[in-house]
Amino acid sequence: MTEEELRKRLTAxxxxxxxxxxxxxxxxxxxxxxxxxxxxxxxxxxxLKDQIAMVEDYLTPDIIA
Incomplete structure (x- = not known):
């Protein structure tokens, strides 16, 4: 899925x-x-809360500290 599709899924x-x-x-x-x-x-x-968290984690880039 593209980032745009993931954002639409997150909104839904x-x-x-x-x-x-x-x-x-x-x-x-x-x-x-x-x-x-x-x-x-x-x-x-x-x-749904778990699914929302998964999509948000996928969309948020990992930051190496």
């Missing part, structure tokens, strides 16, 4: 992460009994 991952955060907030604020759904969304959010 961040948007999805933000959307999941809003969905989790909405589910928890209603106090519904669907804790399984909340747990699944939180797990997906963590996976």
């Amino acid at each position: 991952l961040r948007v999805e992460h933000r959307d999941l955060d809003a969905a989790i907030d909405a589910l928890t604020s209603t106090g519904g009994p669907d804790q399984l759904q909340v747990a699944r969304l939180k797990k997906r959010k963590l996976l």
Whole structure:
């Protein structure tokens, strides 16, 4: 993948992460009994966070100290 494609992927991952955060907030604020759904969304959010970190690390050049 080119750097531009990686940057687009990073933006998409961040948007999805933000959307999941809003969905989790909405589910928890209603106090519904669907804790399984909340747990699944939180797990997906963590996976996205890991993917975001990987792409950011790839885009950030290593600096030799």
